[in-house]
Ligand SMILES: O=C(O)COP(=O)(O)O
């Protein structure tokens with residue numbers, strides 16, 4: 625077992641970029657939403673760097689890019705962003721898991737931790753409505769005792785509120801909790817909540833190495849954790 629798990633009771637997992645590679649489906653929905661509004665596709669490589677702050681910010685980044693590329697302006701009107709976001713939610717919601725896969729090691733890690741009695745929770749910035757279809761499609765819904773989305777509480781990561789919420793809900797001291805994530809928002813939220821932090825370097829962190837955020841540990845694969 626990884627040294628970071630010593631004295632840990634609860635493990636909070638990020639979803640996108642940590643457990644699942646969801647960018648293929650996110651990018652399809654972003655590009656389809658942009659097309660509905662008359663903008664050209666942004667493409668998967670760009671979308672990869674825009675994931676991490678929830679769906680509204682994702683579409684804001686996509687619109688800013690599209691408008692900047694097309695006209696030199698970078699400030700989308702509020703109405704346009706609302707329309708783009710609504711289009712994204714509808715398009716992504718049709719089949720959010722069609723091209724989404726678990727990263728190597730993720731299932732083994734969840735199975736092993738669950739088997740050893742850890743409380744597992746999911747804390748993602750993704751809208752809550754998409755969590756169940758994705759987890760059920762991948763066969764990992766039963767592993768989690770609680771799932772929070774980016775719209776479950778007034779604040780989302782990097783704010784510590786979702787992590788403080790899960791620690792309080794299960795009556796576990798924050799020092800006995802570990803946050804596992806791929807982005808600076810996960811590590812910042814974990815540190816601010818008093819959790820131990822573990823980063824995976826293969827996910828989405830706005831194009832920068834997540835090691836720069838000084839997590840307590842880094843694993844190349846979640847299998848290393850167990
Ligand atoms: O939806 C996002 O922006 C990111 O979701 P995550 O918190 O699971 O990485």
Ligand SMILES: [Mg+2]
Pocket residue numbers: 638639640641642676805806807827828
């Ligand atoms: Mg993530």
